[in-house]
Amino acid sequence: MAGACIVSMPQQQMDRCQRAFLEAAAQPRAAVLAVGGPGTGKSTALVRSVVAAAEAGAGLDGLVVLTWSRPAAHRLRAEIIARLGRTQRAPAMTTVPGWCLALQSAYGPRGGDGGIPRVLTGPEQQMQVRELLEGEGEWLWPAEVRPAVRTRAFTQEVRTGIARARQHGLDPDDLIAMGERTGRPQWVGLGRFFERYLDVLDGQGVWDYAELVHRTRLLLLDEQVAADVAARLRGVHVDEFAELDRSQIGLLAQVHGLGVPVIAAADPATRVFAFRGADPRAVADFPCRFAAPGTGAAVVVPFGTNHRTAPGVLAAVGAVLAHNPAEVLPSAAGPAPG
Incomplete structure (x- = not known):
């Protein structure tokens, strides 16, 4: 144990x-x-x-x-x-x-300050997801789930969803394609939100823990x-x-x-x-x-x-x-x- x-x-x-x-x-x-x-x-x-x-x-x-x-x-x-x-x-x-x-x-690439991206704490990531959902997230989701977008429970579900996607090696486009192929608009919305989320994190020079492991796997593909x-x-x-x-x-x-x-x-x-x-x-x-x-x-x-x-x-x-x-x-x- x-x-x-x-x-x-x-x-x-x-x-x-x-x-x-x-x-x-x-x-x-x-x-x-x-x-x-x-x-x-x-x-x-x-x-x-x-x-x-x-x-x-x-x-x-x-x-x-x-x-x-x-x-x-x-x-x-x-x-x-x-x-x-x-x-x-x-x-x-x-x-x-x-x-x-x-x-x-x-071995990783350096940012403009000569360092690697900072890793978000759990509470920091939760706040990042919540702010994105409140700021511009509603239009990404199908109408039936929009009333829940600003709730704390929805924030946690989205945070979990993007973490599981990365743990399975999925990119935003993969989620969108899966949602379209299976007729699940919620997955399409999650993929679109995931894409926006990664853009914001890259702009801030930070990673969450799932992204840190994912980027390290990509790093090891360099011969x-x-x-x-x-x-x-x-x-x-x-x-x-x-x-x-x-x-x-x-x-x-x-x-x-x-x-x-x-x-x-x-x-x-x-x-x-x-x-x-x-x-x-x-x-x-x-x-x-x-x-x-x-x-x-x-x-x-x-x-x-x-x-x-x-x-x-x-x-x-x-x-x-x-x-x-x-x-x-x-x-x-x-x-x-x-």
Whole structure:
């Protein structure tokens, strides 16, 4: 789950799932996903994979560790440094947007002031959308929804809609075409508003978070940038992979396609950030999304042994989860551990 604890386990006490995960992660150009609930040791295995990469000669400045929040990144940093047993520069540990900002700072085009666009906070983006809707937004929408255009709820729905569009790699023209093709004028209106919204943001020199990830994916299409990123990176390690949205997963798949190992851990039953667009098929589609030519098959290692929760508690939690919709797991889970 998000904010997962690190289960402290000496090397000799690693279970067969953790050993299988580390063996797979050590392969060149690996794409490996540990799948399990809280307390199964998947985050511990992820930390060990970072340490193993460092001990195998990968410079820490060539490793990136991604997680869901800054506090979680700080916890992982402390655990990795403690396991390395020496004080040194830690790997880059951040969130996906934080990593995108670093890539834009290193490789992105500069504005007139010599800097990259500023990223809007959530409240700033909400206000931007609301002001645009109030200023000139009504004429973009079909008559039946115009009475709602100035409401706070409509503002939130529009903000969510343009974020989901970007997370799926859609441009305004794509939304307009889809709306016209399917007879949904609301989508046409959203596409037209999205186009105006992007023009305003570009004029102000700012991005929202979805646009930041989208622009970073476009940046990696530059052959020189891609070559330099591939040469510098020795691995990207991702905790809470199931919390990522489709665009963030696409970014990682692009990096893996450059030959960079992607090592991840996920709890398929937990998506704290579903309201932000966490991809419900993040785990199920891992093997196909990370099956890049020349990189070998992606490996999914199931973690099933809980190392910290009493059996009675596990049984109670299992009874609750049994009422939830079943999570779709990968059809090909890779080699059985052990």
